[in-house]
Amino acid sequence: MSWLLNSSIGRKLIMSVSGFFLVFFLIFHATMNMVAVFSEDAYNTICGLLGANWYAVAGTAVLGGFVAIHFIYALLLTLQNRKARGNANYAVSVRPSGVEWASQNMFVLGIIIVGFMLLHFSQFWYKMMFTELMGHHEVALGTSTVSPKDGAEFVKFYFSHLWVVVAYLIWYVALWFHLSHGIWSAFQTIGTSGKIWLSRWKVIGNIFATVVMLAFAFVTIYFYARSVIDPSTVAMYY
Amino acid sequence: MDKTINIKLKIWRQKGPKYQGAFKDYSLDGVSVDTSFLEMLDILNETLINKGEEPVVFDHDCREGICGMCSLYVNGHPHGPDEDVTTCQLHMRKFKDGETITVEPWRSAGFPVIRDLMVDRRAFDKIIQAGGYVSVNTGGVPDANAIAIPKPIADEAMDAASCIGCGACVAACKNGSAMLFLSAKVSQLALLPQGKVEAATRAKNMVAKMDELGFGACTNTGACEVECPKSISISNIARLNREFLKAKFND
Numbered sequence: 001m002s003w004l005l006n007s008s009i010g011r012k013l014i015m016s017v018s019g020f021f022l023v024f025f026l027i028f029h030a031t032m033n034m035v036a037v038f039s040e041d042a043y044n045t046i047c048g049l050l051g052a053n054w055y056a057v058a059g060t061a062v063l064g065g066f067v068a069i070h071f072i073y074a075l076l077l078t079l080q081n082r083k084a085r086g087n088a089n090y091a092v093s094v095r096p097s098g099v100e101w102a103s104q105n106m107f108v109l110g111i112i113i114v115g116f117m118l119l120h121f122s123q124f125w126y127k128m129m130f131t132e133l134m135g136h137h138e139v140a141l142g143t144s145t146v147s148p149k150d151g152a153e154f155v156k157f158y159f160s161h162l163w164v165v166v167a168y169l170i171w172y173v174a175l176w177f178h179l180s181h182g183i184w185s186a187f188q189t190i191g192t193s194g195k196i197w198l199s200r201w202k203v204i205g206n207i208f209a210t211v212v213m214l215a216f217a218f219v220t221i222y223f224y225a226r227s228v229i230d231p232s233t234v235a236m237y238y
Numbered sequence: 239m240d241k242t243i244n245i246k247l248k249i250w251r252q253k254g255p256k257y258q259g260a261f262k263d264y265s266l267d268g269v270s271v272d273t274s275f276l277e278m279l280d281i282l283n284e285t286l287i288n289k290g291e292e293p294v295v296f297d298h299d300c301r302e303g304i305c306g307m308c309s310l311y312v313n314g315h316p317h318g319p320d321e322d323v324t325t326c327q328l329h330m331r332k333f334k335d336g337e338t339i340t341v342e343p344w345r346s347a348g349f350p351v352i353r354d355l356m357v358d359r360r361a362f363d364k365i366i367q368a369g370g371y372v373s374v375n376t377g378g379v380p381d382a383n384a385i386a387i388p389k390p391i392a393d394e395a396m397d398a399a400s401c402i403g404c405g406a407c408v409a410a411c412k413n414g415s416a417m418l419f420l421s422a423k424v425s426q427l428a429l430l431p432q433g434k435v436e437a438a439t440r441a442k443n444m445v446a447k448m449d450e451l452g453f454g455a456c457t458n459t460g461a462c463e464v465e466c467p468k469s470i471s472i473s474n475i476a477r478l479n480r481e482f483l484k485a486k487f488n489d
């Protein structure tokens with residue numbers, strides 16, 4: 001199986017499979033977030049089920065592993081491709097019509113995504129799962145103290161801050177661009193694409209990316225709107 | 239009388255692979271819009287020779303879009319601004335009077351400049367060689383219709399076979415990837431029963447050669463398909479991936 005690591009198509013397969021995995025995780029995450037809109041209790045039940053239980057920790061580790069693999073191979077392939085391209089640049093270069101902007105900027109988009117991921121982890125994961133792993137049952141959130149299992153409280157707290165909302169929306173836009181190209185590209189890489197399916201995957205990928213990102217954006221905006229309309233729902237103002 | 243235009247040219251001049259190249263400006267007046275782009279360069283070269291200067295070196299052969307020798311990156315496009323034609327099929331009517339036309343060689347680590355606008359594309363020959371042969375039964379000449387091939391498949395194979403190996407796909411690619419070329423060469427045979435016998439080794443060997451020669455990995459930007467003079471579809475790249483992965487998983 002050394003071809004997987006040594007050949008260009010093998011490395012692309014790694015990109016594709018790790019990308020697919022992350023996409024499936026996004027579906028799960030977006031669905032879970034939507035639950036919070038309908039019932040905070042139900043959302044907290046899910047948070048409780050995950051918490052710092054071994055399977056949630058294992059899942060997080062696997063997820064982290066896939067992000068790392070995706071990132072490392074993105075870096076590796078991008079550097080390799082720059083070398084293949086050579087140092088001489090064209091004096092005149094135009095992006096041919098029909099070439100998506102995202103497709104030529106996947107690495108930049110990835111860096112943006114990672115940046116916001118770090119922000120996201122410091123706000124949620126660090127104060128939730130990590131706190132529990134450290135054996136604490138309370139964590140400071142703004143001016144109040146909450147249980148690290150109380151996911152809804154975190155959501156309400158962070159999404160009551162305008163800058164957080166704006167930052168997350170930028171993140172979703174970057175993700176949307178990454179996925180608008182990434183999904184069909186992943187299908188192309190594993191070879192499940194032909195004259196007809198190529199355009200179908202593009203449409204499916206775009207619809208999918210749009211639906212998932214709208215779900216994330218909806219939850220974010222919904223909680224911000226709620227905090228504006230009724231500030232008393234947010235812990236910090238209790 | 240022919241309609242004529244006056245143009246300015248910005249042409250890449252480079253003495254040899256190891257020399258530093260630079261753009262040089264020329265102007266050419268009274269160019270008939272009916273001349274082809276290469277004829278225009280011939281006219282320029284004639285004036286240069288008459289002045290005792292070195293003519294501009296560029297590749298060409300058939301001048302009818304079938305050999306794949308002509309290259310030239312004209313105004314930001316391999317094979318120039320016209321669609322689905324090679325540089326030799328490009329005409330001066332595509333340019334405006336007074337326009338500055340920038341002419342560059344293919345730029346990719348896999349295609350080093352030999353001189354001026356001429357690049358070394360032998361890497362493609364090496365990839366073709368790595369693909370090997372096709373097994374055929376020799377002996378009596380078989381009837382052409384002995385092996386029935388469905389029309390859509392025959393058409394797709396023929397479309398792939400229209401690749402002339404010019405290298406515009408590599409020149410257009412921000413990753414310096416040769417995947418469109420490879421995918422055409424693998425597809426034209428993989429689609430047909432005669433090519434199936436060696437399909438697995440062909441895909442593996444050609445990809446290995448491509449990687450060895452330092453071409454980049456495809457990120458499916460699709461720039462190659464847009465700039466390819468023969469409109470080779472990137473759906474062939476999916477087939478190449480499929481053929482390669484299938485071959486490797488079956489090992």
Ligand code: HEM
Pocket residue numbers: 012013015016017018019020022023026070071074075078106107108109110111113114178179181182183185186187189190456457458
């Ligand atoms: C939630 C996070 C992410 C998801 C869901 C995701 C998804 C995907 C998918 C599905 C692909 C297509 C794979 C293929 O072409 O075979 C892809 C490609 C790529 N990703 Fe990501 N990705 C994510 C994060 C990142 C990060 C953090 C980086 C790192 C900088 C990154 C960089 C790239 C690059 C360079 C490509 C290659 C472009 C291509 O081949 O089309 N991605 N991603």
Ligand code: SF4
Pocket residue numbers: 400401402403404405406407408418419422462465466467468469470
């Ligand atoms: S695929 Fe198109 S651009 Fe590439 S070598 Fe063949 S004809 Fe030229």
Ligand code: FES
Pocket residue numbers: 297298299300301302303304305306307308324325326327402
């Ligand atoms: S010179 Fe033969 S294709 Fe242009």
